[in-house]
Amino acid sequence: xxxxxxxxxxxxxxxxxxxxxxxxxxxxxxxxxxxxxxxxxxxxxxxxxxxxxxxxxxxxxxxxxxxxxxxxxxxxxxxxxxxxxxxxxxxxxxxxxxx
Numbered sequence: 001x002x003x004x005x006x007x008x009x010x011x012x013x014x015x016x017x018x019x020x021x022x023x024x025x026x027x028x029x030x031x032x033x034x035x036x037x038x039x040x041x042x043x044x045x046x047x048x049x050x051x052x053x054x055x056x057x058x059x060x061x062x063x064x065x066x067x068x069x070x071x072x073x074x075x076x077x078x079x080x081x082x083x084x085x086x087x088x089x090x091x092x093x094x095x096x097x098x099x
Contacts, residue, residue: 005062007069009052009081012045017077021066025053051081 006025010018010032018041022028029050032042042048056062069077076091 002057003059005056005059007052007054007056007062007066008050009069009077010042011049011051012042013047014045016045017051017074018042018045019066019070019077021059021062025050 003023005021005023006028007019007021008025008029010020010029012018018032020028029048031037032040032048033046035043035046037043054062054065056065069080072080073091076088079085079087079091
């Protein structure tokens with residue numbers, strides 16, 4: 001049976017979103033919750049809420065998706081969390097400055 005990989009997003013108490021990739025999102029979220037790694041971004045950002053999980057069968061696809069989502073603005077991340085698929089293309093367009 002092929003391995004499954006997950007891209008997950010956590011909402012931190014400071015309002016920031018943390019995006020990561022793992023092969024066991026429940027274990028990884030528990031590690032974030034329990035403060036296993038004092039060097040982790042989420043270490044002092046409790047309480048935490050798991051707000052998104054996407055699954056992949058290819059680790060390279062998961063890593064690509066993680067990197068893409070990490071680069072998104074907040075409004076686009078929130079559309080993903082809410083599964084507002086129709087908003088994603090509009091939110092993908094860059095805003096152009098008018099000079």
